[in-house]
Amino acid sequence: MQEGSIKHKGAKPLRPRTIILLALLGVLLIAGGYAGWSAWSSQLPERINMGSDGNMTMPMGDNSMPMPSGPATPIASFKAPETAAQTKNFTLTARTANVKIGNQTIEALTYNGTAPGPTLRVQQGDLVVVKLVNTLSEGITIHWHGVAVPNSADGVAGVTQNAVKKGETYTYRFIAKDAGTYWYHSHQQSNDQVKRGLFGMLIVDPKQPAEHDDVDAALIYHDWSNAGKDTSGNTIEKTVSTSHIQARPGAWVHLRLLDTDNDQHMATLIGAPFTVTAMDGADINKPQPLSESILSVGSGQRYDLRFQMPAQGAVRLVEVDDKGKPTDGISAIIGDGNAPTALHNANPPIFDFTHYGQSKPDPITADTHFDNVNTMKLDSHFGFFDGSFGSVYTINGKSFPDIPPITVKEGQLVKISIINEGTSVHPIHLHGHDFSVLSRNGKKVTGSPIYLDTINIQSKESYEIGFRADNPGLWMDHCHDLDHASHGMDMMVVYPNISTPFDMGKKSGNIPE
Numbered sequence: 001m002q003e004g005s006i007k008h009k010g011a012k013p014l015r016p017r018t019i020i021l022l023a024l025l026g027v028l029l030i031a032g033g034y035a036g037w038s039a040w041s042s043q044l045p046e047r048i049n050m051g052s053d054g055n056m057t058m059p060m061g062d063n064s065m066p067m068p069s070g071p072a073t074p075i076a077s078f079k080a081p082e083t084a085a086q087t088k089n090f091t092l093t094a095r096t097a098n099v100k101i102g103n104q105t106i107e108a109l110t111y112n113g114t115a116p117g118p119t120l121r122v123q124q125g126d127l128v129v130v131k132l133v134n135t136l137s138e139g140i141t142i143h144w145h146g147v148a149v150p151n152s153a154d155g156v157a158g159v160t161q162n163a164v165k166k167g168e169t170y171t172y173r174f175i176a177k178d179a180g181t182y183w184y185h186s187h188q189q190s191n192d193q194v195k196r197g198l199f200g201m202l203i204v205d206p207k208q209p210a211e212h213d214d215v216d217a218a219l220i221y222h223d224w225s226n227a228g229k230d231t232s233g234n235t236i237e238k239t240v241s242t243s244h245i246q247a248r249p250g251a252w253v254h255l256r257l258l259d260t261d262n263d264q265h266m267a268t269l270i271g272a273p274f275t276v277t278a279m280d281g282a283d284i285n286k287p288q289p290l291s292e293s294i295l296s297v298g299s300g301q302r303y304d305l306r307f308q309m310p311a312q313g314a315v316r317l318v319e320v321d322d323k324g325k326p327t328d329g330i331s332a333i334i335g336d337g338n339a340p341t342a343l344h345n346a347n348p349p350i351f352d353f354t355h356y357g358q359s360k361p362d363p364i365t366a367d368t369h370f371d372n373v374n375t376m377k378l379d380s381h382f383g384f385f386d387g388s389f390g391s392v393y394t395i396n397g398k399s400f401p402d403i404p405p406i407t408v409k410e411g412q413l414v415k416i417s418i419i420n421e422g423t424s425v426h427p428i429h430l431h432g433h434d435f436s437v438l439s440r441n442g443k444k445v446t447g448s449p450i451y452l453d454t455i456n457i458q459s460k461e462s463y464e465i466g467f468r469a470d471n472p473g474l475w476m477d478h479c480h481d482l483d484h485a486s487h488g489m490d491m492m493v494v495y496p497n498i499s500t501p502f503d504m505g506k507k508s509g510n511i512p513e
């Protein structure tokens with residue numbers, strides 16, 4: 001054979017540029033394949049069961065109890081008594097309605113045609129019976145935020161019930177055991193439905209009020225910018241500027257603040273000293289008067305304030321920036337006459353509820369012996385969640401539904417250390433229980449015992465919380481920034497051997513966040 005023909009038959013040597021291009025193509029193919037695989041493998045299961053009866057399709061963590069034996073208790077058996085001394089009945093019909101936000105009208109999702117829905121007012125000890133009627137095309141629920149309801153009334157789609165479809169009804173029954181300021185909202189696709197209007201306030205009046213209030217008013221923060229139309233977003237009582245509350249000079253005012261949106265609100269009162277009488281519905285023991293202290297009202301949280309109107313002029317609730325300067329955004333004026341606009345204090349103090357009010361003996365403090373000790377490390381990273389790329393929010397490095405549940409036995413004293421290692425604020429909400437705040441950043445709570453259902457944790461902050469496992473069921477424990485909740489930051493606190501017939505996941509129609 002001639003040399004020439006060999007050369008002719010053999011492959012031409014590749015030019016360096018071609019080699020680089022081929023290598024790049026290979027890398028791209030591998031990267032693309034990996035991204036595709038990551039996106040695909042991040043998809044949430046089409047059907048998943050949260051029962052703790054051994055049929056749970058969630059992974060059980062190291063802290064899980066041994067697999068239960070014997071028949072499981074169905075979730076439906078955790079229900080309110082049939083009768084009580086007094087019953088309050090309500091019907092909430094979900095429908096779309098036009099709602100005026102600032103000077104725009106939007107089509108909101110509503111309970112009874114208003115957003116927020118009607119304020120439900122009951123007395124401590126009442127049996128509350130709420131019939132939900134759904135006329136919306138999408139499935140909905142009602143979760144009673146902060147109320148230690150029996151598990152079957154918790155309103156979490158895919159855990160305690162199926163989402164209530166168009167034409168269906170569901171009846172919630174619970175005893176309003178504790179007085180205070182609470183709220184309710186849908187827990188089906190909450191990140192969408194709460195934003196669009198499915199929320200309202202629940203007020204439980206004490207059997208015997210400690211003090212007389214001349215004015216009892218509420219201010220609800222809500223961000224309407226995701227309600228399907230480009231509204232100005234941030235509102236207080238549906239106004240983008242200033243809301244008004246009537247109060248005569250000298251009147252005692254009880255002001256309930258509720259944050260229903262995903263951001264915290266830094267707020268204070270100017271024009272009168274005030275006390276924080278309760279947080280998340282739980283009274284604070286002997287609260288001291290505050291002057292221009294900045295409250296960080298976290299998503300889902302409530303603050304009850306009390307103050308006396310001055311002899312002259314009005315009082316203003318303002319939002320402040322991180323330098324403590326009032327913003328020109330939303331505010332509320334209480335009373336008539338001149339309303340102050342600026343703070344007297346150039347460096348207003350940040351309200352520290354861990355050293356506020358007067359201490360008193362409490363069954364759950366930092367010095368309590370706990371039977372069951374847990375850690376939740378909060379963080380986020382960029383990655384795939386349910387098939388799309390963006391921020392993924394994690395607890396102990398994992399995101400929903402791969403975060404092992406905390407398993408608690410009835411009667412146990414449970415401690416959770418929550419450490420925010422990320423850069424965002426995380427308002428962590430535990431269903432079915434209120435918890436005592438034990439410490440912040442390693443420093444024990446020294447003032448009044450503080451009981452919350454939602455703890456607003458700033459970046460790099462840590463808290464220890466404790467609670468008595470006294471309400472058996474399957475409970476969510478999640479971030480109440482609902483953007484975070486719908487991108488991974490949810491887990492379960494479960495009592496062992498409880499079964500639920502409801503599944504979550506796309507195939508089931510139940511998507512709680």
Ligand SMILES: [Cu+2]
Nearest residue numbers: 426479481484
């Ligand atoms: Cu969060």
